[in-house]
Amino acid sequence: MKRLNWQNIRLVLIIVLMVFFYSFSMKRNNERLLKSVNISFAAGKENNFITHEMVNNLLIQNCGEPLSIKKEKVALNTLETVLEDHEMIEKAEVFSGIDGSLNAHIKQKTPIVRYMSDNAKYYLDNKGDRIPLSENFSARVPVVIGQINDAKKSNYVYLFNKIANDDFLKKSITGLTILPSGSVVMTNRDYDFKIIFGNPIHVDKKLKNYKAFYKHAIKDTLIKNYKTVSLLFTEQVVCKK
Known part of the structure; x- marks a missing residue:
């Protein structure tokens, strides 16, 4: 008859006891009421x-x-x-x-613009999803007026995001009007001129042009006389008094 290996038996007993106590503690933990x-x-x-x-x-x-x-x-x-x-x-x-x-x-969710029409008022987040207006908080974001074409919604949302993620544009651009043609006209915080952005294409280039124009134009007092600033042409900014 083989001799019992007490060391192996002890090891098995220890493992069994560990499993028992673990299961017991888990059961007790799960039965506890939330505090x-x-x-x-x-x-x-x-x-x-x-x-x-x-x-x-x-x-x-x-x-x-x-x-x-x-x-x-x-x-x-x-x-x-x-x-x-x-x-x-x-x-x-x-x-x-x-x-x-x-x-x-x-x-x-983080609002990037506030959309307003005769039939609806809500925020849009960076994905273009709606966020209802809240009684608890009012976000300081540009106001968008006009009809957003669903087929081109991603283009508009891209424009909204570029404004929201740029420190200068976020502080400067206060509103965007979407015309029936789909063209965008923007307003700024410091001056009365309208920014003719056009359709939401070549967004990065147009915004880069606007920032360069603004940086240069504020050095000239004539900026106060401008009625429109057109970004329609990606190679130049056209201003009218």
Whole structure:
């Protein structure tokens, strides 16, 4: 008869005990009630379009009062989907902590223009998606008036993004009017002249020309006399008094 290898038996017992205690602790952890709900916002956007209270209400509507349910009953993926379906939320991360907390980290959508027509008023984000107006916050972004052609929407959104991502243009351009022809006329903050941009093509070149013109023109007092500044020709800027 072979002698028992007590070292192997002891190793097996240790492994069995580890599995048991791990399973026991996991079960106890999952049965614990949530102790707190922590809601945070990315990039310091805490008090803009959506508030802590609004996020908390969304959580309550979809999982009940968080502090009265067990951790194992919380469907984190479902909560993330629910939050991301909200018109003002771009990304949501929901996770539970070992301290018994339910955590929701929210990235809000960022408006780049405010669209206004007789029938609708809303913001557009950098993807061209709608963001409803909010009673909590009003973004300082250019106002867009006119009909956006769906077939060319990506071109307009590209123009809006170029303005939003440029420090000078973001401060200077206050409005864009889209004419029935699809041509764009812009207004600026400091002077009364209209900027005839034309159709949203050759966007980078036209904006580069405008910035070069502006940098040069502000040195000349005649800039106050201009009625229009045309960017229709990509090789030059044409001004009219």
